[in-house]
């Protein structure tokens with residue numbers, strides 16, 4: 001397993017946008033800044049690149065000739081997480097939808 005990539009967290013970005021829309025101008029500047037601190041990194045910059053992506057395997061072929069990919073991603077700020085484990089057989093197309101999309 002290797003820690004390969006950091007990416008922006010869609011959950012944190014959405015939460016930040018919601019905060020801007022709902023709170024900006026409606027609470028004191030100090031309170032607003034305090035809320036934004038949740039999204040700041042050590043340098044005090046607003047930073048959404050908080051999702052660590054780890055790839056357990058692939059993309060690549062296993063011993064049976066299946067094309068495989070697996071990994072997981074998790075946000076270090078909000079604890080959102082994603083996990084994927086795909087095995088595609090020869091001449092097969094794999095489409096994955098979450099339960100809500102079925």
Ligand SMILES: [Zn+2]
Pocket residue numbers: 009010011012013050075076077078079080
């Ligand atoms: Zn997040």
